[in-house]
Amino acid sequence: MPKIEVDPKLCKGCYLCVKACPKKCLKKSDKFSKTGYYPSEMADEKACIGCAMCYAVCPDLAITVFK
Numbered sequence: 807m808p809k810i811e812v813d814p815k816l817c818k819g820c821y822l823c824v825k826a827c828p829k830k831c832l833k834k835s836d837k838f839s840k841t842g843y844y845p846s847e848m849a850d851e852k853a854c855i856g857c858a859m860c861y862a863v864c865p866d867l868a869i870t871v872f873k
């Protein structure tokens with residue numbers, strides 16, 4: 807099953823990935839990161855199809871996709 811990880815140390819909370827995901831898998835976290843942002847996080851892991859759109863739009867290379 808495909809899976810993604812968001813690195814909260816790199817994420818700057820722009821939510822481009824949230825908007826780009828065709829399956830609406832990602833959401834804004836309610837937890838503040840150590841770097842002072844609300845990072846994105848997985849909202850629906852099972853819906854992920856591994857398309858890597860989130861990875862492609864992230865300007866901070868904060869997302870890793872595992873296929």
Ligand code: SF4
Pocket residue numbers: 812816817818819820821822823824845846863864865866867868869
């Ligand atoms: S696109 Fe990258 S920096 Fe922006 S919210 Fe998503 S993971 Fe964070």
Ligand code: SF4
Pocket residue numbers: 810826827828829830831832853854855856857858859860861871
């Ligand atoms: S790999 Fe595709 S389906 Fe999975 S979270 Fe990223 S954009 Fe959404």
